[in-house]
Amino acid sequence: MRDPRLTEQRNPASQGIDELDAQGIVDLINAEDRRVAEAVGEERVAIARAVELAEEAFRTGGRLIYVGAGTSGRLGVLDAAEMPPTYGTDPMMVRGVIAGGYDALVRAQEGAEDHPADGAVEMDRLAVGPQDFVLGIATSGTTPYVHGAVDRASELGARTGFLMCTEPPRELVERLDVVIAPLVGPEVITGSTRMKAGTATKLVLNTITTGAMVRLGKVYGNLMVDLQVTCAKLKDRGERILEGMLDIEREEAADLLERAGGHVKTALVMGRLGVDAAEARRRLGNADGVISRVVGGFGP
Secondary structure, three states, X not given: OOOOOHHHOOOHHHOOHHHOOHHHHHHHHHHHHHHHHHHHHXXXXXXXXXXXXXXXXXXXXXXXXXXXXXXXXXXXXXXHHHHXXXXXXXXXXXXXXXXXXXXXXXOOOHHXXXXXXXXXXXXXXXXXXXXXXXEEEOOOOOOHHHHHHHHHHHHOOOEEEEEOXXXXXXXXXXXXXXXXXXXXXXXXXXXXXXXXXXXXXXXXXXXXXXXXXXXXXXXXXXEOOOOEOOOHHHHHHXXXXXXXXXXXXXXXXXXXXXXXXOEHHHHHHHHHHOOOHHHHHHHHXXXXXXXXXXXXXXXX
């Protein structure tokens, strides 16, 4: 019987891939990859809803929690790990849960995805509650561990969603707060969902967290002003932001950033308003961290 899951079907375009030369393989994969962004775009309404749910969770002290297995789990953990250095968030604000735990990040733990009870237990361990938004990620749509986690999160009162790359069951759409289903089509290599489905997953997760961070005021114009300087690259970026926004020399930008404790947004308020770090932080706190409410709209 033919597998109804789109991610498990054979792709007619690639059935002769094993007979192609290197250039032919590259061209074929590239042609299929071009379908991904369009498929993600078809889900724009659902993705926007996920952005809203994440923002609501953050504003009420809750978390965005990704749950996945294999490639899906790794992409969730990756997106979560990138939030603190990029937007200065608390590491607990966006969490990534992967079946099999830390070891599964670097070595496949395929059997770990088969136990829904383990997913449920992880939600209990994380003390999931009504302030949280839990997004299950399973490109096939069927991973038991992920469904077990999402079901338990729903029982605990959390908002819940699902990201898959196959047609979602009606009951799932009706039961959860959001279902995102970019239909990227069968993979070049049958069932290898680290390819188009993985790319679609990365695009969707990027959009959810980026959208939520923008809404929270962690971006000014299109600049990452809420970043915390933790390495030479981020120090350079922070100083360049201050140079451009405040029309000052690099040395002055470096001094301002140091006095702000390495926090670019604080330094920007200090430079714009001529206040010290404590006053800048106070004003930002009163404005819910939205910098445009403190210093006005984006511009030189």
